[in-house]
Amino acid sequence: MANKAVFLDRDNTLIEDPGYINTPEAVKLVPGVELALKSLTQAGYKLVVITNQSGVARGIITEEQLETIHAELRRQLAEGGAHLDAIFYCPVHPEGTVVEYAKESDLRKPRPGMLLKAAAQMDIDLAQSWMVGDSPRDVEAGQRAGCRTIRVRVPGPGHGPTTEDTDEDTQADLTVRNLVEAAKAILRNDSDGAADLAFAGAGTSAQAQATAAGAAPVPPLPAQAPDVVPAEADLEAREIQREILACLRQMTTPEDESAEEFSVPKLLGSVTQMLTILLVVVVIYRLFQHDTGPETTIWGVVALIGQLMALTFTAMHKNR
Ligand SMILES: [Mg+2]
Known part of the structure; x- marks a missing residue:
């Protein structure tokens, strides 16, 4: 039987992104990532990082340095009991300054090449898999590969789409605020089936949106995974209530108040x-x-x- 996978963007999804990272010391996991990855592994997903690393083509970092960074990423995850099954990166960029890397490639997101390559090498059923990332190009790559997609929208300056993202209108199946929420949505969808994808999104964030096209039922959640999920259920419910109240307040305009x-x-x-x-x-x-x-x-x-x-x-x- 083919494997199912969660494809993961690296920067701003797994690790914080202060710009181009070129030393292992700069690797800092986004809080909660280990928990999210562990729960996905327990649910039977292969975890595959899919990352554009045009810093190599731009001469900011070498592939050897990139390997040390990824080794550090794996080490920090292992400390939290999590692991990655594979890391695929694309070092090229058409405007690169290092000649051998200055080219376009089908591997480079938003093209789906890295996902297709991973699927071929790791026997992954793309229709049973998810792509999670913070940029429209992550979503587009996932959609072009035939996966369901989750957009992580990190609030605050310095996050979200980069200058390389041109299509901000690319719509993911779900939008969440972090990888923990993404994992919960995936696990909930596993346990509830495709019909509940909309509910999974609504319970994840007020921004969540469910366009469940392409979603298909997948096997039930393993027994140990729910231990992770309900732990934050109350907090989540309260947060949703706060968001609803905030929306209601916004709907009462100053004009209305002075009615x-x-x-x-x-x-x-x-x-x-x-x-x-x-x-x-x-x-x-x-x-x-x-x-x-x-x-x-x-x-x-x-x-x-x-x-x-x-x-x-x-x-x-x-x-x-
Ligand atoms: Mg990113």
Whole structure:
């Protein structure tokens, strides 16, 4: 029987990406990665890193240095009880400065070459596999290989698509915030089947979206994997509630908040204001008639008092 796999982007998915990493000391795992990988291995997935490393073509790093970085990545994962089954990288780039690497390649994401190569070498059923990464090109490569896809959208500056990503509209089957959430979505989909892919996404993030095309039921989750999944269930539920509340607050615009509502002071203020305007009109009319007698003065004073009352009622309404 063919294997199923989770193909993993490296930078910003497995390890933090401060730019080009060219020393093992710079390798820093994204928190929770070991847990996510362990749970996927327990569920029977081969874990295969699929990474563009154009730093080699640009002369920033050699393939030998890249090997030491990957050895360090494996070492840190092993400390957490996790392991990778394979690492595929593409060192070339058409604009590279190192002549032998300055070329285009079908291996380079968003092309699916590395996934196809891994599938051939490791007997992987691509339709039963997932591609997880933070860039649109990861999603595109996964889709072109026939895998289901999960986009990890890391919040904050310096994350997300790079200048090499041109198609930000590439839609993954699911969008999550980190690899732990991605693993949970995959495991939940395993246990619930394709019909529940939408639920898996919704439970993962408010941003989650489920376009379950291509999703197919896969074998049930092994007994030990759920130990990992429910551990954060409560936290997750609370987080979702917070996100829903935040959305609801956003839906109540400032305009809505200041929406006029009925109140007695407001009614009195409106009536008083109308009477005041009427009195002012009468006073102006009398003045035009050259009637400057005491009666006109009285009406003028009453109008002034009416205006003050109208303002007072309006203030009372707003200060409720
Ligand atoms: Mg990346």
